[in-house]
Amino acid sequence: MQFSSSLLENAVSEFAKLPGIGKKTALRLVLHLLKQDTGDVSNFSEVIARMRSEIKFCQRCYNVADADICSICANSMRKQEIICVVESIRDVIAIESTQQFNGTYHVLGGVISPLDGIGPDQLNIESLVNRIQKETTAELIFALNPTIQGDTTIYYIQKKLSPGSGGQLPQLRITTIARGIAFGGELEYADEMTLARSLQNRLPVESYVASK
Amino acid sequence: MQFSSSLLENAVSEFAKLPGIGKKTALRLVLHLLKQDTGDVSNFSEVIARMRSEIKFCQRCYNVADADICSICANSMRKQEIICVVESIRDVIAIESTQQFNGTYHVLGGVISPLDGIGPDQLNIESLVNRIQKETTAELIFALNPTIQGDTTIYYIQKKLSPGSGGQLPQLRITTIARGIAFGGELEYADEMTLARSLQNRLPVESYVASK
Numbered sequence: 001m002q003f004s005s006s007l008l009e010n011a012v013s014e015f016a017k018l019p020g021i022g023k024k025t026a027l028r029l030v031l032h033l034l035k036q037d038t039g040d041v042s043n044f045s046e047v048i049a050r051m052r053s054e055i056k057f058c059q060r061c062y063n064v065a066d067a068d069i070c071s072i073c074a075n076s077m078r079k080q081e082i083i084c085v086v087e088s089i090r091d092v093i094a095i096e097s098t099q100q101f102n103g104t105y106h107v108l109g110g111v112i113s114p115l116d117g118i119g120p121d122q123l124n125i126e127s128l129v130n131r132i133q134k135e136t137t138a139e140l141i142f143a144l145n146p147t148i149q150g151d152t153t154i155y156y157i158q159k160k161l162s163p164g165s166g167g168q169l170p171q172l173r174i175t176t177i178a179r180g181i182a183f184g185g186e187l188e189y190a191d192e193m194t195l196a197r198s199l200q201n202r203l204p205v206e207s208y209v210a211s212k
Numbered sequence: 213m214q215f216s217s218s219l220l221e222n223a224v225s226e227f228a229k230l231p232g233i234g235k236k237t238a239l240r241l242v243l244h245l246l247k248q249d250t251g252d253v254s255n256f257s258e259v260i261a262r263m264r265s266e267i268k269f270c271q272r273c274y275n276v277a278d279a280d281i282c283s284i285c286a287n288s289m290r291k292q293e294i295i296c297v298v299e300s301i302r303d304v305i306a307i308e309s310t311q312q313f314n315g316t317y318h319v320l321g322g323v324i325s326p327l328d329g330i331g332p333d334q335l336n337i338e339s340l341v342n343r344i345q346k347e348t349t350a351e352l353i354f355a356l357n358p359t360i361q362g363d364t365t366i367y368y369i370q371k372k373l374s375p376g377s378g379g380q381l382p383q384l385r386i387t388t389i390a391r392g393i394a395f396g397g398e399l400e401y402a403d404e405m406t407l408a409r410s411l412q413n414r415l416p417v418e419s420y421v422a423s424k
Contacts, residue, residue: 002308004283005276011263014256018241029230031302033264034276041264044226045257051223052245052253064217064246071216090243096214 001027008034060131062107062124063092072096072104079103081138085128085157087111087150091143103141106131111149112156120156129160132172142176213239220246272343274319274336275304284308284316291315293350297340297369299323299362303355315353318343323361324368332368341372344384354388 001023003009008030015026033041057063058070061083065071072078072092082103086092092105108123120126132140140161144150158174180198181190190198213235215221220242227238245253269275270282273295277283284290284304294315298304304317320335332338344352352373356362370386392410393402402410 001305002311003276003305004270004308005267005278007263007267007278008276010259014259017256019244020237020240025232027302027305028232030260030263031300032231033260034267036264038265042261044229045261047222047226048242048245048260049254049257051219051242052248053250055217055219055246058216064215064220066217066219088243090239093213093215093239096216099214 061105062109062127063105064089077102081136082141083128083132083137083139084141084143086143087145095143103139108144108153111144111147111153113149113152123153125157125160128157132161137172139173139175142174144176146179273317274321274339275317276301289314293348294353295340295344295349295351296353296355298355299357307355315351320356320365323356323359323365325361325364335365337365337369337372340369344373349384351385351387354386356388358391 001012003012011030011033012023012026015021015029016023018026021029033044054066056065056068058065058073059068060073061070063070063072067074073080079102083106084095084101084103085106085108086095087108087110089107092107095101095105106124106128108125108128110118110123112118112120112123131137142154142157144153154176161172161174178201179194180201181187181194187195213224215224223242223245224235224238227233227241228235230238233241245256266278268277268280270277270285271280272285273282275282275284279286285292291314295318296307296313296315297318297320298307299320299322301319304319307313307317318336318340320337320340322330322335324330324332324335343349352369354366354369356365366388373384373386390413391406392413393399393406399407
């Protein structure tokens with residue numbers, strides 16, 4: 001693309017660095033901003049810069065926060081003894097949007113994936129184990145993506161917490177979110193693994209009806 | 213969506229104001245920026261803000277410019293006596309990318325569209341007529357989108373320049389870009405209007421071969 005203004009060209013190439021945004025989309029976005037008030041655009045740019053420079057990560061759960069401790073960890077109305085282990089901040093937002101979970105989180109920052117060079121030390125696992133040993137955690141819920149890496153991570157953390165390692169407290173319950181046929185999904189298109197698991201982990205009808 | 217950080221939430225809603233970007237995409241972009249260096253993100257935000265506050269519009273052709281006159285108008289290598297009339301800056305970029313045009317532009321800023329409340333006075337038409345009368349323009353090429361509004365605009369400007377209005381210089385040639393079957397297009401899927409026009413405006417084979 002040929003630009004007659006280097007200011008425009010620089011703005012387009014900055015936008016085009018964002019994931020999933022090509023040169024044409026970047027140009028569309030920049031030309032949109034060009035039509036807005038200068039104040040609105042400077043507000044846009046300020047909010048973005050402030051977000052990056054001022055955002056913090058919760059010292060307890062590694063979720064994004066405005067302070068040292070995030071609003072979920074600081075909320076005494078939530079069950080602090082229940083920890084939901086997730087891969088990323090995005091998963092926290094997804095679970096929060098269901099408004100069905102009233103515990104706390106622990107953001108691992110990824111899953112164990114030797115092929116990508118990610119071992120347990122690059123993740124917030126040590127801090128999770130320390131947190132469980134220090135706090136009176138009652139339940140650990142794994143909400144990781146159903147991949148081999150996710151399962152490996154669950155296995156690793158569970159081992160770390162097993163009585164043999166001297167870690168697990170007797171009262172700690174470890175669970176994982178249910179795998180099965182999604183609502184709106186069709187049986188015939190489900191993969192065999194999911195279908196098999198959903199048969200194995202079948203539920204009594206009364207509990208299914210009650211949860212709806 | 214539920215956010216545990218208002219900094220994050222504000223950044224997401226700023227991105228979601230952009231056209232074609234929903235809340236989920238906005239979140240993806242913000243989380244991407246969160247992973248970048250603070251310096252890179254502040255550079256991103258600075259480039260956007262500077263673009264909006266410092267960009268100028270060429271006083272001659274209304275294209276975007278870094279100075280009072282854009283780089284195309286200021287370029288003495290380009291044929292200043294040929295003016296290509298386009299709707300928007302985006303069209304200038306599209307034509308420049310072909311590297312086939314060596315004249316100048318005039319950006320109307322839209323087309324006449326009474327239904328949208330856009331009359332000739334809201335567009336850069338007066339300045340085009342003045343420009344043609346002042347400069348020794350040899351050719352005016354209309355490169356507007358083939359819509360009723362585009363055709364109306366061509367008709368209006370042409371009328372303004374016709375000898376009756378005392379406007380047109382005797383040597384001014386007025387043309388419009390060719391309508392026809394696009395390269396890669398298939399005859400059977402072309403609409404009747406385009407196919408009919410492409411038959412009417414058929415070209416001698418030698419000129420077709422020469423232009424390839």
